[in-house]
Amino acid sequence: MTGIRRLAQHLDISIGTVSRALNGRPDVNEETRRRVLQAATELGYVPNQSGRSLRQGTTNIIGFMMQTGTEITGQGDTFFMSVFDGIQTVFARHRLDLVALLCSSSEDPDDYLKRVVARGFADGLILSATQRHDPRFEFLAKRKIPFVTLGRSLTDVGQPWLDLDFEGMAQISIDRLVARGHRRIAVTRPHDDVNLGHLFVDQSARALAGHGLALDPELIFSSLPNEAGGYQVARQLLAMTDRPTAILLVNETIAIGFYRGLSEAGVKPGRDIAIIGRQSPQSHFLSPSLTGFTLSRRDLGIALAEALLATMPAFSHLYPDADPRKVWSEDLIEGESDAHTLPA
Amino acid sequence: MTGIRRLAQHLDISIGTVSRALNGRPDVNEETRRRVLQAATELGYVPNQSGRSLRQGTTNIIGFMMQTGTEITGQGDTFFMSVFDGIQTVFARHRLDLVALLCSSSEDPDDYLKRVVARGFADGLILSATQRHDPRFEFLAKRKIPFVTLGRSLTDVGQPWLDLDFEGMAQISIDRLVARGHRRIAVTRPHDDVNLGHLFVDQSARALAGHGLALDPELIFSSLPNEAGGYQVARQLLAMTDRPTAILLVNETIAIGFYRGLSEAGVKPGRDIAIIGRQSPQSHFLSPSLTGFTLSRRDLGIALAEALLATMPAFSHLYPDADPRKVWSEDLIEGESDAHTLPA
Structure with a gap:
């Protein structure tokens, strides 16, 4: 294994400069940094990790805590994998490694976090699936x-956070649908107590109130954040005697199942019901095309990593x-799914 | 934090028994183990990790190395998240934690592995995306x-492995399509040098040869393992003057994009072309329904974890x-996508 000494000899520059370059310090010019990193890769440089840990108390690992489990599979992966890409772009500058801490759905997230912290292998953490009340914050x-x-x-607890603009998505969607004549508008929310569900439903209600309308409690559908959850919502909605004419889908993964449920009953998005959802790699292949919000997940990952490092x-x-x-706002991509307009 | 001494006092059993129960030793009866684990959870027991590491040289962490990156996002997540669930079921017995080691697609997997090993925080590793020739095996x-x-x-290097039965899938699919009169049968393969592509294409060629047919090199489509890759394959196939009448899709995620590409040209699966693919959470929502292979990913995860622990x-x-x-065989779920039969 190539150590820092050999790397410095190879490059004919001081160990101190090599060290600063490897550690992402700003007092090294970019050309030198590039040469050092290239040589480190070519020569298979590996830092003496146990030495580093003892000296700096660091492991150079950052953990991203996410939940796994059959019922949440659909959500976690589609979204997070692209975010990871952005995080890794930032971490690569400092030779930090990202690992995903996989908390099984059968385990209490608070207990899991305690154990991970006791293992002491991460220098910092990124938490997702923040709950309405979240004891993990105080623990850390x-x-x-x-x-x-x-x-x-x-x-x-004063920690940095980034979040999607769920209030903005609710407001824009409601305004748009009301302008098209809709009065009975349904919303979905996640089945659990994740914070975003509260933000989305509360703002939908406020936006409707701004138009002199009320959010009918019967039109708030809880669903698992996956394809099967979307299918269930469609079945429930279709079984109602007084169906809504429009619906907002808060989770990106439920659109596919929701379309399928409608399709089985011959109900066509954009013709028989207006739908506004969120774009995902899968949703681009839906027909009729989905009107939905989108954002650069890679940029979100970059911002998340930089907020942590700061x-x-x-x-x-x-x-x-x-x-x-x-709060990250998302852009609305207009598709065919909300073309359904009611007579004034 | 609750240590093992307090846990033993609370349960009124010996520290040795508590320790054996927590460590998954077989000489503890199931009822005792259950009581200990329950109390450990209730009292917030965390093992003294630094003490354990020094004594046993272990961290109780197992790493699952997987690749991330925008172009492979589609694949990694859908499949692996369910496998993780099975792995965690086994690891929970021994209070081992699974972390996903996320190798960015912009980094060489061999270099990445060297660095992870130098960090020394995992007791064992699970590798995926095995290449035709894979230097990681010898390194470990x-x-x-x-x-x-x-x-x-x-x-x-004599290491344990589990793999899906790509040869079986190729053989069964070819036999089935040839019996229905197909002669020009296309196959897909991943764009890179991952081993499964070789297994699948080679066996497809052998199976065709068994029927006196040849695999036309023009009918081997390389694709990224995601929705966009499937869409590209459809475009290429539709542009051919002498189109295949049937196709095998080796990656589960490409079916959605492939369907979309066909649909844009008015080509209907099962009516105009026969398709055999692999089932995924998303593919259940395709219409016409996909004929494809399936397996219990959770069981695969359990077997993978047990093979490692052994x-x-x-x-x-x-x-x-x-x-x-x-070699894990998969079951064929019959759908509508390969109903297309050619006259004898």
Whole structure:
């Protein structure tokens, strides 16, 4: 294995400069950094990790905590894998590695986190699936473990967070559908107590109230965030005597199942019911095309990584301008699924 | 934090018994084990990890190495998340944690693995996306790091592996399509040098030869293992003057894009072309329904975890019957997509 000494000899520059280049310090010019990283790759340089840990108390690993399990499979993967790509772009500058901490759905997330922290192998953490009240925040804050959350919560310990603009999606969708004559508008929400469900449903109700309309409690459909969940919502909706004329789908993965459920009953999106959802790699292949919100998940991953590094003493000086907290708005891609207009 | 002493006091049994129960030893009866694990959860027991590492040289973490990146997103997630569920079922017995080691598509997998090993935080590894020739196997074997591979390779260091029966899928599909009168049969293969592509294409050619037919090199379509890849294959196929009458799709995620590409040209699966693919959570929502292979990914995950533990000194006595190497056959679910029959 090539150590830092051999790398410095090979490049004929000082060990100190090589070290600073490898650690992403700003006082190394870009050309030198490029040469060092290239040589490190070519010569198979591996840092002496146990030495590093003892000296710096760091492992250079950042954990992304996500939930696994048959019933949530659909959601986690489609969305997160693209976000990981953005996170890794940032971490690669500092030779940090990202690992996904897979919390089984059969385990309590708070217990899982305690165990992961006790194992002590990560320098920082990224939490997803933030709950309405989330005890994980306080657990980490007490132990001074750097973390960032993808998602807000009523729990707030001052940590950085990024979140999608669920309120904006609700407001834009409701305004758009009401303008097209819809009055009975349904919304979906996740089956559990994840914070985004509250944001989305509450804002939908407020947006309707702004038009002098009420959100009928019967038109709030809870669903698992996967294809089967969307199928179930379609079945329930079709069984109603007084069906809604439009619906907002908060999870990106339910659109495929929802379309299938409608299709079995001969109900066509955009002709018989208006649908606004969220785009995903799969939804691009739906027909009629889905009207839905989209964002660059890679950019979201980059911002998430930078917000975390900005809180870590070893990196904070490199990211003075990182947004510690940001609501990411999404763009609406117009498709055919909400073409259904009611007579005025 | 609750340590083992307090746990033993609470249960009024010896520390030794609690320790054996927590470590999944066979000489503890099931009722005791259940009580201990329940109390451990309720009282928030966390093992003293740094003490364990020093004593046993273990971290109780197993890493699953997988590749990320925008172009492979479609594949990795849909399949692996369900496999993880099975792996975690086994690991939970021993309080082992599974983490996903995310190798960015912009990084060389061999370099990535070297760095992960240097970090020294995993007791064992599971490798996926095995290549035709895979240097990772020798790297791990030399360092005596326990590992199992999901996938075969021409490289063989005697490690345990599990793999899907790609040869069986090719043989059954070809026999079925030839019996229905097809002679021009296309196959897909992944764009890179992953081993399964070789297995699938080679066996398809042998199966065709068994019927006195040849595999036309023009009918071997390379594709990215995602929706867009399937769409590209459809476009290429439709542009041919002498189109195939049937096709085998080796990746589960390409079916959605392939259907979409056909649909745009008014070509209907099962009526105008016969398709045999692989089932996925998304493919259940395709119309006409897909004829394709399926397996229990959770069971695959369980077998993968047990095969790994059978090679680790601390656990091998608990898994004397684990299959060190196994080809998993898949079941064919008959749908409408291969109903297209040619006149004899």
